[in-house]
Amino acid sequence: MENLAGLDHLLKITIRFWPVWVAMAIVMIPSFSTRRNTGLYGQIFESRIGVIGFSLVSFWVFTAIFADVIMTHDPYATWGGLKNALPGSALRAPAEGIYPHALLGGDNLARDVFSRVVEGSRIVLTISPIATLFAFMVGITLGLPAGYFGGRMDTALTFISNLIIAFPVILLFYLLVTPEIRSGGPAFSFGGDHVWRASVPNLLAALIFIFPTIFFCTLWQSRFYVRPKLRNILIAVTLVIGIWGYLGTAFDYDPTGLLLIEPGLKNIFAIVAIVGAPAKFRIVRGLTLDIKTRDYVAAAQTRGERPWYIMLWEILPNARGPLIVDFCLRIGYTAILLGALGFFGLGLTPESADWGSTINEARRLLALYSHPALYPALALMTLVLGLNLLGDSLREASQKD
């Protein structure tokens, strides 16, 4: 097999991404033509920045979804002739049915860079939004009462959040995301022979992962306590899913085995949520302080509504604009944090294909072979850029009216 020359491998890469192009067309063309009727979402397509941002983000989202189709090789396997191979190199004697070229070259361990970048998108785009969501849950559940009630609880929570903000992130990473710290703490055994260690990351995970359940139970209770039947159903469903998820994720105890996550990954979720939560807490608290003075809140108070109803069903929906914008920007920031973790070789396993770890692996030979580090770096940059542009266009759109 010949090496691919010039622009030939760019063409091959473009063809390789065909499911992404099809999916983007299916999503963007109808969204664009109905943009006047779809509210805030449609506003994205009114500005050039919004379209570029949406394209970049959807490109990576669909890449993550169709990763198995797009990948040319197994991202964790080594291939003959690929050690530090330049983009477009041919594999040495590929077997029947194996893609004959390394589209973006090979890394120092002779793995295919293209497939690793694609596989990395799946890891980054799974962890970042979910971790951001957890941070949001914590920020909302604590920020609403802090802003609404004020007083001692507000002082205490603000102090704790300032404490975390003043903590150098990088130090926190090094202290909390190490294999040693996971093996500490007293062990508890329950449910037969299952053992759970009360190590610091496990305790943090246990603290963080309970918030969604608390949030939704309060949400249903505050609105539907006048309709006990509906409320009981909603709370029962929430509790079943919540407790199942909680036991599975925080306590590694899931009989079905569906929700078990790797300890390193759990560690990352917990730490990223802890680092991100104070910023959300501040935003939600600030928004609550602002919205609480509005007339419709006063009207609800006069009606005799309970505080949690006002917070969750009057204030929160009206704070959604800034929160959605912030969510977009925060996913990007989380992706950067995740990359930094990978860059320092913390958390995920060293052979993991996530972009940060790949950059870390490749940086030692950077001055000689730059492509194994360059492509994941560009991938991360375009994803974050897309999220930033999307967030910006959403902010401008929500400020217009």
Place this chain on the structure above:
Amino acid sequence: MAHFILRRLGVMLLTTVCLTFIVFFLTNLTPNLEKLAKSEANARMSDAEVTRWLAEHGYDQNVVTRYGQWLGIVPSPKLTDPDGVTYTRCARPERPAEIAPKFCGILQGELGFSSVFKIEVTDAIANRLGKTGYLMLAVMCVMVPLALLIGILSGMREGSLMDRVLSAFAIITTSTPEYVSAIILIAVFASKNSGISPHFVEWGLIEGPTLFKASAATALRDITFSNFTLPVTALTLYGMGYIARMTRASMAEVMTQQYIRTARLKGVPFRAIVLKHALRNAMITPFTIIMLQFPWLLTGVVIVETIFNYKGFGWSLVQAAGNNDIELLMGISIVAVVVVLLTQLISDIGYVYLNPRIRVS
């Protein structure tokens, strides 16, 4: 004002104590201490030996007691092992355990002894902090004027072509964390096989193999243009975009104010309006943002110093954390936390000073 600063200082002290205790607690968890014992004494110790080593070195005491010893308010005991060798955490090579003082904590001006570098933590930090100081100074000298210029130029005529180009540049740089921009910069400017350096060599424009150096190790002794440009640029880019965007927003808001319109209608030249009328009011937000950038730069400094092999403060943080050098890590964290809190305080005071509408009660 004095009352405000005093109260803030009180909160700062409390925050520092809380944060250093958290770091102390986390570095002194049992698995970390076991690792320390194995790295200090013998990697193949049995569990019983590890426990004995920890007891002989006073690590079996309550974590709060030992935090007190680190602070210098609880005396450090002198421990004698079965061989008759006395140990105390205040002992140093030049100051044997017999004559070591009882108290050696932060209140006595001692931060302990680094187990990795085998020198006083205060010396280790002072030396490295100076090196990082040069880096930060260079970054600030480049970043702040450039960011303000970009922000002002794009904010003074919102929606113009210049605004759109500069804003696009700013948002691209905010999306490029240091470890990404460093990789791109090295690939373009400091690689023998890719980027522009091979072409430059071919055309005979540069002497060495690459335009800039991918390592800043030589900058520890002698800072030159070729070894310091890339680390400074990598750090500058990520921080700059954010300041520029904030400056732009602030400037654009000021330019819509009534008094600017009045000045324009009076016939004041545009240049004079921007420089004399708008600038001071538009600088309030960026000032706060720039001060708050310092703590944020720390993560970047650690990343950049690791990539470019510049042995400064961030590099020693990685060394201390990787080898669980408890005392050095504590020293580093107290410096980092104090820097963060001081910049927050300065930014608050500066905000009040710059904005006469805000009065602290």
